Amino acid sequence: MAMISNLDLIRRVPLFSMLTTDQAQSIADSVVKRRFKRGELIVEQGTKSNALFILLNGRARVLTADHRGREVILAVLQSGDYVGEMSLIDNEPHSATVRAEVQTDMLVLGRMEFARCLPESSSLSYGILRGLVARLRNADRQIESLALLDVYGRVARTLLDMAEDEKGIKLIRGKVSRQDMAKVVGASREMVSRVMKDLEERGVIETLENGSVVIKERLTHD
Numbered sequence: 001m002a003m004i005s006n007l008d009l010i011r012r013v014p015l016f017s018m019l020t021t022d023q024a025q026s027i028a029d030s031v032v033k034r035r036f037k038r039g040e041l042i043v044e045q046g047t048k049s050n051a052l053f054i055l056l057n058g059r060a061r062v063l064t065a066d067h068r069g070r071e072v073i074l075a076v077l078q079s080g081d082y083v084g085e086m087s088l089i090d091n092e093p094h095s096a097t098v099r100a101e102v103q104t105d106m107l108v109l110g111r112m113e114f115a116r117c118l119p120e121s122s123s124l125s126y127g128i129l130r131g132l133v134a135r136l137r138n139a140d141r142q143i144e145s146l147a148l149l150d151v152y153g154r155v156a157r158t159l160l161d162m163a164e165d166e167k168g169i170k171l172i173r174g175k176v177s178r179q180d181m182a183k184v185v186g187a188s189r190e191m192v193s194r195v196m197k198d199l200e201e202r203g204v205i206e207t208l209e210n211g212s213v214v215i216k217e218r219l220t221h222d
Contacts, residue, residue, distance in 0.1 A: 037103060
């Protein structure tokens with residue numbers, strides 16, 4: 001990554017893809033690169049930070065926790081995703097914690113540079129707005145799941161959301177952690193394990209040797 005210029009890195013981020021060369025160069029001159037170790041906090045719930053964090057590579061999870069330390073996973077961030085814009089816009093503390101799942105490289109854009117760039121680029125402002133709307137829709141969907149679906153339905157919906165279509169086969173790559181699944185659906189690990197076991201015994205899903213999961217039959221969350 002050391003051989004790649006900030007401008008080249010900026011061009012790879014969908015949020016900045018519609019910027020003019022001058023606009024992209026202006027942001028490239030303002031960002032700094034940071035590397036976060038596995039498990040390291042990027043932003044912390046209840047605190048304020050003064051930057052937008054753009055994920056270049058790696059993976060990070062967005063989670064919230066209560067005073068007893070019980071966690072709910074809200075989202076998993078991949079390359080091109082970003083966090084911190086809400087706190088920059090309303091100057092309120094972060095509503096969730098973001099932690100690196102693996103070694104993760106990010107571009108960091110400070111508050112003043114962020115505030116300067118928004119009015120200069122309608123495409124950047126629109127991109128931020130679209131991102132906020134997407135998060136609102138996701139929050140609505142999670143509220144719906146918690147309010148209207150039982151644990152079985154929430155597990156089924158989460159599996160479908162995680163699956164990728166590969167030559168007509170729905171596949172979830174990588175090991176599906178029962179503990180992480182429990183934090184996503186708001187249930188105990190034991191309950192999630194029972195649901196997953198039932199789905200496997202019924203032949204609806206199959207767990208491969210590498211931990212990946214194949215959805216073999218129609219999976220509904222009704």
